Amino acid sequence: MNAKLLKYISATSLILLAFALYITNNLITKDLEIKANNLSISESNLVTSIFDSNVKIHQQSLMQLSNIINFTDDNSTLELLTSVHETNLRYLDVYFSESNGRAISSLENGEIIDFNASQRAWFIGAKSKPKSVYVSAPYKDVITSDYVITLSKAI
Known part of the structure; x- marks a missing residue:
């Protein structure tokens, strides 16, 4: 009887451990997905900001150039x-x-x-x-x- 109880406790423990690992894996995966998405959004915002800044600089240069040039x-x-x-x-x-x-x-x-x-x-x-x-x-x-x-x- 003692051996049966030990097997039962071991099997139950393994099932609980497997379930805990499954839940932990899902939580970690979801957390990583959220962090990756946030990082992607941050990088996208940074690229957009740099792009907009560069466009503005070149717009100003073109505006200045158009005011001073004389195409003779x-x-x-x-x-x-x-x-x-x-x-x-x-x-x-x-x-x-x-x-x-x-x-x-x-x-x-x-x-x-x-x-x-x-x-x-x-x-x-x-x-x-x-x-x-x-x-x-x-x-x-x-x-x-x-x-x-x-x-x-x-x-």
Whole structure:
């Protein structure tokens, strides 16, 4: 009888231990999920904050540039665009477009042939908000496959 009681107590103890481990595992898993989610939200908020701050800096720079530049001829325009592009290595390109859609590009080192900027979202967006800087929604660049945004300002 003593052996049966010992087996019963041992089996009951093992069942209780297994149940406790199961509950503890579930609680730890849920806790880790909550912490991971909170960390993910924090990281997302940080990235968004840095992104917004960078966009604001470039908006201010573009606003200042649009107030001081004088596009007198293609050579001086290209010189200015190239200078801006070289000092901001993260820029994929720097354009100037006339109202008819003709565009000069620092990357192309002059006029972009067979390109009508007036049909582009950034051109239309800038034209619709002439007193402010237009910021495009992020999109995948065709050449680099990176996600980028475009900032544009009507002059």
